[in-house]
Amino acid sequence: MNEGKYWDEGIMLVPGCTKVSEGCDHCWSESMSKRTGKGFEPRFDEKQLARFGKGKPRIISIWNDLFHECVTDEQIMDAFIAMTLAGDNIYLILTKRAWRLKDYSALLDSPNIWLGVTAENQARWDERVPQLLAANPAHPWVMCEPLLEEIKRPRNIEKLHWVVAGEETGKSKRTIEEAVLRALLWDADAAAVPFWGKAGYGESDRAYPPALLHHLGKH
Numbered sequence: 001m002n003e004g005k006y007w008d009e010g011i012m013l014v015p016g017c018t019k020v021s022e023g024c025d026h027c028w029s030e031s032m033s034k035r036t037g038k039g040f041e042p043r044f045d046e047k048q049l050a051r052f053g054k055g056k057p058r059i060i061s062i063w064n065d066l067f068h069e070c071v072t073d074e075q076i077m078d079a080f081i082a083m084t085l086a087g088d089n090i091y092l093i094l095t096k097r098a099w100r101l102k103d104y105s106a107l108l109d110s111p112n113i114w115l116g117v118t119a120e121n122q123a124r125w126d127e128r129v130p131q132l133l134a135a136n137p138a139h140p141w142v143m144c145e146p147l148l149e150e151i152k153r154p155r156n157i158e159k160l161h162w163v164v165a166g167e168e169t170g171k172s173k174r175t176i177e178e179a180v181l182r183a184l185l186w187d188a189d190a191a192a193v194p195f196w197g198k199a200g201y202g203e204s205d206r207a208y209p210p211a212l213l214h215h216l217g218k219h
């Protein structure tokens, strides 16, 4: 199954992590770390910041969770400064620790930084999307992968700049009906929010936000 990759390069700024909610149960990053014999102890790897400025403008996905409790205010500040200095790139940041975002509102208005939260079910949508929007990032987005149940009330979806969604992948994946995925696509369409379908969708359901492409000079 095509998993619908939407970034050019992943940079592991925070190797390791700890589980925080239902979507973490089959953590891909943890499996990869175990497979390659690396530990999964969370830490900030500042050496990775030097990679931002190398290469042509591209979409960089920041792994794992930059807002993990182990990452200090100063380290988060260093990461945002490095992203701003290498401003030709787009940075996709995804967190499940949305409660930390309110402390960083002043850092989140760069047009090349797309800050998102994961919402794997209705409860996490209701909890994290308001926390994301309250931080007032330049480009708020939501990742609904692994989508574990129908999000019947995607409140404030019209305030988002992008929705990415898909079912879980891997041997022990928790499957969902295609109709559940489609319902979210329709909600995004109705709110005129670009939608990118990962596993469980066809390629025709994959759109980048125009502002993201414009920043990379592709639109």
Ligand code: SF4
Pocket (backbone or CB within 6 Å): 016, 017, 018, 019, 020, 021, 023, 024, 027, 028, 029, 030, 064, 065, 096
């Ligand atoms: S937050 Fe992400 S990286 Fe961390 S344990 Fe959960 S799924 Fe894995």
